[in-house]
Amino acid sequence: MITLRNVVLRRSAKVLLDGATATINPGEKVGLVGRNGAGKSTLFALLNGTLHEDGGEFVMPAQWRMAQVAQDMPETDQPATDFVIEGDTALLAAQKEVQAAEATDDGERMAYAYMALHDAGAHDAQSRAQALILGLGFTADQMCNPVNSFSGGWRMRLQLARALMCPSDLLLLDEPTNHLDLDALVWLESWLKRYEGTLVVISHDREFLDAITNVTLHIDAGKLTRYGGNYSTFEDMRAQQMELQQNAYAKQQDKIAHLQKFIARFKAKASKAKQAQSRVKALDRM
Template identity: 45%
Template sequence: MLKLENISYSVAGRNLIEDASVSIPTGHKVGLVGRNGTGKTTLFRVIRGELPLDTGSFSLPSRARIGGVAQEVPGNEVSLLNTVLAADVERATLLADTSTDPARIAEVQTRLADIDAWSAEARASTILRGLGFTADEMHEPCSAFSGGWRMRVALAAVLFSEPDLLLLDEPTNYLDLEGALWLESYLAKYPHTVLIVSHDRGLLNRAVGAILHLEDKKLTLYQGNYDTFAETRAARIAVAASENRKIEARKAHLQSFVDRFRAKASKAVQAQSRIKAIAKLKPITTPQEAALKRFTFPSPEELSPPIIRVEGGAVGYDGKAILSNLDLRIDQDDRIALLGRNGEGKSTLSKLLSGRLELMKGQMVTSSKLRVGFFAQHQVDELFIDETPIDHIRRLRPTETPARLRARLGGFGIGAEQAETLVGKLSGGQKARLSLMLATIDAPHLLILDEPTNHLDIESREALVEALTAYTGAVILVSHDMHLLSLVADRLWLVKDGAVKPYEGDLESYRALLLGAPEKKSDKKTETQKAPKPKRAPRLSVLELRAEVRKCEERVEKLERMRARMDEMLADPTLYSERKHAVPELQRKDGELKVALKRAEALWEGAIAKLEAAEA
């Protein structure tokens, strides 16, 4: 159990956390939420022991391992796979043991078997594949990848090491939709305690079972996912507001008596008692509500449709087409989400539509007055850190007054104080708001947004949804935030296998498709038009299912016996003194047996489930 008792922490005299307590049971998965700047990352550093508490204490089970994502994976020549494998320090240490003592060798081999060392490469490959790396890329050096991709490697490494307490701070910021959905599924099955800072509602709804809210310097644990937390908290605020209205009405009634009779000697005692009663009526403390910092996108003039038309198009780099046979139309009222795995060409399509790439063949017709706004995550990193937001906007609008420039920044939630602050000292969310303002300053007819919600807190994401809903231009979205996509996009384009096609399903069916579940199809036919039902495969009888269960059980028992014999062989000291040449082959077979046993157990469990359903 992770236990925080009456902890307090301050920075430069400002209290971030004050006398806060919470207990998180072992194995629970908890989302840590709160507005930007409230101290979530600081709390992680306290738990890791990087920052000393002012007061209070925290405790974990003895020998519990704490793990978090490294700030960056070094750009060395070590392969991605070996970088991830090295995260299991015990395994690496055991494999590096060069002892010639047969007893020590047997001890090492027994421990390697206990920690499932021989299937480690397969587990590491599965994690890297889930985070978007191909089989070939896993064997390339870290130096061949950009900082964002190295962060994925860092995430893979900590997931592979399976710490007892996993601390993740905005892990989806460097992932695409496919990687984010895989992470949701992985964390839901993670065998130990997870504490995750995230503003991704999809992740907080599907991967955690409780929400830890940091607000007003206190920690409050809510059971349930994010939607349940939001409903519970809203109800609590409503109750507090109702009670405060009653208190204010009572105070007003008492005050009216005091005002009427304060000067009358005969009522002086009653007036004084009511003054004392008013002093005792304290309002119920309600959570600090963040002022919703809205986005204000300027409205473009209306253009005749379509604003973009592509026919028979092909686009790519260095004469090699990435996307071909493009037949696309975009109108000014379109809201389009681009789906597709990383590397399929979503960024290439975005560059084409924004005028950053030319067609290799075919034709693209655009409205003569078309203005396109483009926002990508890398643009946030390209802001001038030694300039202020006012400096950035003045470069684009040199003739406007300072008051007008500040008003533009205010429309994107950048206040007067932040307007004069160097960009290098702004938070990630404030930088994202500045980049969004610069991308939309010319009132574009088409706004292309590539991961716009990174670094934005939940309140800011909701404000962005409202702004995009009210926006009168076309929007093309690339995002891992399914909540944003579901509320904004009304068309889905799938970028896959060098083509761009409309996706006929919805986002939930796409999620199911990515996670390996059968895709759900809506029945668009009326009762009189329904197609005939396909013939079903014959259902197995209960007797046949019982036979299948017995067969699976026998397979599991056989593999367990084989594994037990293999463990005995690997634990025998004479193996390493008399038959050293046989060790690598036995280790390989041991790893294969473990994988086969897991598969057999899964088949056995599936057969039991089918039998139970049939018997019911």
């Protein structure tokens, strides 16, 4: 479970979250929404550990593995399949341990290292990577092409595949549909629906959020509000809340006008002075 209690987050002198409180449960698929500049990317930075809270308490299970799409444009002549395979950090760690174990000539250590390599999925890593590459719109004859041979948008697709390749308990996706065509988008939606970990996604694509999310976290005025349901459900509930607030505000304004009228009329009359003063205090409280 991810928990924020009265969290304060700043970027330079600007306070983006001020006393924000929210909970994200394991396995939930959360759409993070809010106007531009509200603090969505800053909250991502808190979740991925590159930023720490300035106040309050942020708790996330220490054992959770986290994956996200790297935002830098990859510059490498590495084959596309190998580039995506390297997204599997558990596999890379197991491969390094095998190399270290073989260098020591320690039979027992080598046995454990080979078992860990098998458990990390070394036997099917290539097929898993290529399934991701094909799903995101590449052709079979492109899978061994150098990463640098692709345009910027296609290289960002490879970055997305690399993030999906990484075993994770928490997956952070920031505008993952930007470089996808319809077929790749449909495939990604299907993949994310099967994803068993906790997903937090930022997207301006309403249909995408409706398809994959079951919780919406709204950032507004430095606060976090949790809504059960996808983006359309959030919009409906938000509209209802705003209507109720507007109605309550209108009633309050009517009452204020009535009090002001009474005060103006009777404040100079000795017989009504006490009642007028009482209404002045009521007006101050409002």
